[in-house]
Each structure stands twice: as C-alpha cells, then as structure tokens.
Amino acid sequence: QVQLVESGGDLVQAGGSLKLSCAASGRISAINRMGWYRRAPGKQRELVATITSDGNTNYADSVKGRFAISTDIAKNAVYLQMNSLKLEDTAVYYCNARLWAIDYWGQGTQVTVSS
Numbered sequence: 001q002v003q004l005v006e007s008g009g010d011l012v013q014a015g016g017s018l019k020l021s022c023a024a025s026g027r028i029s030a031i032n033r034m035g036w037y038r039r040a041p042g043k044q045r046e047l048v049a050t051i052t053s054d055g056n057t058n059y060a061d062s063v064k065g066r067f068a069i070s071t072d073i074a075k076n077a078v079y080l081q082m083n084s085l086k087l088e089d090t091a092v093y094y095c096n097a098r099l100w101a102i103d104y105w106g107q108g109t110q111v112t113v114s115s
Contacts, residue, residue: 002026002104004095009109012085016113020080022095022106033098034078036069038091038111045094049080062088085113 008020020036035050049069050058057069068081078095090113095106 002028002031002097002099004097004104004106006093006095006106006109009093009111011112011114014085014087014113014115016085017081017083018085018111020082020093020095020109020111022078022080024076024078024095024097027099028076030099031097032100034069034071035096035098036078036080036093037096038089038093039108040088040091043091048093050096051078082111085111087113087115089113 003025005023006020008018010018012018033050033052036048037045038048039045048060048063049067051069051071059067066084071078090111092108092110094108097104
C-alpha cells in the first residue's frame with residue numbers, strides 16, 4: 001500500500017555531507033512513522049533515524065549531532081541530511097515507512113565514505 005524510492009546515495013569524502021531523499025506513494029495518510037535504516041558490510045541492518053507523525057525524532061547514538069531527518073508532507077518525502085560523514089557510515093541506506101504493524105521498505109541507496 002506504500003511504495004518507497006530512495007535516491008541521493010553517492011561517494012563522498014570523510015567529513016563531507018550528503019542528503020538522501022525518499023519519495024513515498026500510495027496510502028500516505030496511514031503512515032505512522034518513517035525512518036532510515038542502514039546495512040554496513042558484514043553487519044545487520046540498524047536503525048539510523050525515525051520521525052513520527054507528530055514530529056518526534058529519534059536517532060542512533062552513532063549519528064546524533066551529525067544526521068537530521070525531516071519530512072515534506074506536500075511532496076510525500078522524507079530526507080536524511082548527513083553531515084561530518086565518517087568511514088563507518090558507509091552502508092546501503094533504506095527508507096522505511098510504518099503503517100501500524102506493517103513495515104514497507106525502499107530498494108536502498110549506496111553511501112560510500114572515503115578517506
């Protein structure tokens with residue numbers, strides 16, 4: 001009922017910035033929470049940031065102070081602004097939308113941080 005498409009992944013040098021975008025379509029009004037997850041090489045997928053329908057945000061400790069999640073309701077989009085990127089931020093980043101107990105996922109976008 002919800003389709004998600006991520007974009008914006010790129011190769012960036014450590015210390016640089018990058019902004020990821022996620023375009024949502026479908027039953028947008030039913031989304032309770034949106035977020036970003038990532039899967040680094042050899043690791044499990046982990047939560048990066050979430051934002052609820054009432055505007056509350058939550059961040060993984062590893063990205064606090066560096067990343068910011070935001071939404072644009074008019075564009076049915078969610079964004080992840082990433083600053084002060086580190087080598088360990090290298091991962092495939094996935095957009096997530098939660099409709100009550102059901103999670104929807106995008107295809108992922110690759111972020112590679114180099115030195």
